[in-house]
Amino acid sequence: MKKTNRLEGTVKAPPSKSYTHRAVIGASLADGESRIINPLWGADCLSSVHGCRMLGAEITLDKEKDEWVVKGGKLKTPDNIIDIGNSGTTLRILTSIASQIPKGYAILTGDDSIRRRPMQPLLDALKQLNIEAFSSKLDGTAPIIVKSGKIDGNVVKIRGDISSQFITSLMMLLPFNREDTEIILTSPLKSKPYIDVTLDILNKFDIKIDKTENGFLVYGNQKYKPINYIVEGDYSSASYLVAAGVLINSNITIENLFANSKQGDRAIIDIVKEMGADIKVKKDKVVIDGEYSLEGIDVDVKDIPDLVPTIAVLGCFAEGKTEIYNGEHVRLKECDRLRACAVELKKMGADIKEKPDGLIIRGVKKLKGAKLNTYHDHRLVMAFTVAGLKAEGETIIEGEDAVNISFPNFVDVMKSIGANIEIKR
Numbered sequence: 073m074k075k076t077n078r079l080e081g082t083v084k085a086p087p088s089k090s091y092t093h094r095a096v097i098g099a100s101l102a103d104g105e106s107r108i109i110n111p112l113w114g115a116d117c118l119s120s121v122h123g124c125r126m127l128g129a130e131i132t133l134d135k136e137k138d139e140w141v142v143k144g145g146k147l148k149t150p151d152n153i154i155d156i157g158n159s160g161t162t163l164r165i166l167t168s169i170a171s172q173i174p175k176g177y178a179i180l181t182g183d184d185s186i187r188r189r190p191m192q193p194l195l196d197a198l199k200q201l202n203i204e205a206f207s208s209k210l211d212g213t214a215p216i217i218v219k220s221g222k223i224d225g226n227v228v229k230i231r232g233d234i235s236s237q238f239i240t241s242l243m244m245l246l247p248f249n250r251e252d253t254e255i256i257l258t259s260p261l262k263s264k265p266y267i268d269v270t271l272d273i274l275n276k277f278d279i280k281i282d283k284t285e286n287g288f289l290v291y292g293n294q295k296y297k298p299i300n301y302i303v304e305g306d307y308s309s310a311s312y313l314v315a316a317g318v319l320i321n322s323n324i325t326i327e328n329l330f331a332n333s334k335q336g337d338r339a340i341i342d343i344v345k346e347m348g349a350d351i352k353v354k355k356d357k358v359v360i361d362g363e364y365s366l367e368g369i370d371v372d373v374k375d376i377p378d379l380v381p382t383i384a385v386l387g388c389f390a391e392g393k394t395e396i397y398n399g400e401h402v403r404l405k406e407c408d409r410l411r412a413c414a415v416e417l418k419k420m421g422a423d424i425k426e427k428p429d430g431l432i433i434r435g436v437k438k439l440k441g442a443k444l445n446t447y448h449d450h451r452l453v454m455a456f457t458v459a460g461l462k463a464e465g466e467t468i469i470e471g472e473d474a475v476n477i478s479f480p481n482f483v484d485v486m487k488s489i490g491a492n493i494e495i496k497r
């Protein structure tokens with residue numbers, strides 16, 4: 073890609089990855105037919121479709137109507153291992169759900185990255201509920217073997233600081249317990265807005281969960297009710313459009329972004345505003361019109377880990393210091409994203425230092441084109457693309473196809489507003 077001086081046009085934010093996962097998995101647990109409208113056709117969500125099918129759901133994908141029809145409620149023992157590719161959300165949620173198959177075992181595994189992601193806190197939690205689930209390598213990572221079993225117990229303790237997906241996973245399992253179950257968090261919760269997203273959609277499935285002083289109370293003996301559900305736009309994906317819009321002279325409208333969304337990554341709007349970009353937020357869209365000069369800020373990323381690469385790129389072009397903190401869990405994603413941002417953006421001339429929990433970036437305003445490694449990580453491809461469009465000269469992003477994970481038409485969308493990107497095969 074090459075430096076781009078102007079972006080113009082109207083685009084639609086892709087559907088939410090987090091909501092699509094939860095909608096298809098919840099629908100697979102509901103006895104009857106559900107429709108998921110405007111789902112994310114990204115590889116991660118298709119991993120959830122695959123996993124749910126292997127566990128017994130009948131799912132029809134209708135490209136023309138842009139909807140998925142799910143007939144759920146009857147779990148079966150998978151007749152093969154379940155390969156969930158690159159999707160942490162799928163692995164974490166389905167590990168718990170797989171315990172409800174009628175007999176035998178389910179084996180969940182995925183790509184090189186997924187087989188390094190932490191699972192032990194979830195496996196330990198399931199053990200407290202008398203569910204047997206273990207790492208085949210006995211090192212707390214996938215492949216994970218889950219034995220069919222009845223949930224037994226009414227308290228489960230789990231740490232909240234490694235991944236909120238463990239808690240989402242328990243929340244989706246525990247309605248099947250005969251008794252009410254209390255989830256007690258033994259360390260402060262990180263990525264909390266993802267739990268709010270879980271509670272929001274579980275409420276649509278008629279699943280009742282209360283907040284307690286130390287965690288949550290999941291009522292027992294509940295049934296998932298089928299739903300017709302329209303998936304809203306994704307703020308994490310939109311963050312690349314927002315960042316490009318505020319860094320480059322633009323007049324762009326990003327549709328399908330709802331101001332009242334529960335997604336934590338809606339924070340991208342407040343972040344760019346605090347940096348000095350006076351963008352306009354409407355009920356269901358965001359308008360970026362003009363050219364802004366940005367100032368560095370401090371950002372607590374405890375609840376917004378997926379925005380880190382975007383914020384790192386914004387910081388490179390801002391005046392003064394941008395400090396990202398409270399992001400230890402950002403190292404546990406598709407790759408160590410703190411290290412990757414520091415190593416790769418330095419190749420473009422960025423002044424960026426890695427700390428145990430974040431990054432310190434001193435704005436240099438000008439970056440130079442470079443060849444960047446993206447470690448098969450979709451968020452790095454998209455954030456580095458934004459950096460490349462603002463940098464002098466040519467930037468080469470390796471492994472561009474990783475965008476299929478969460479934003480399959482990213483390159484086309486960027487090109488449609490004027491981004492100077494060429495795919496070389």
Ligand SMILES: O=C(O)C1=C[C@@H](OP(=O)(O)O)[C@@H](O)[C@H](O)C1
Pocket residue numbers: 089090161234235236237240262263266377378401
């Ligand atoms: O539940 C979810 O949909 C997600 C939770 C977050 O992970 P952690 O809870 O592991 O931080 C986030 O990084 C991921 O992209 C999606």
Ligand SMILES: C=C(OP(=O)(O)O)C(=O)O
Pocket residue numbers: 116158159160161162378405406451478
């Ligand atoms: C970390 C991510 O997703 P997951 O945990 O589902 O792999 C992500 O999309 O940035």
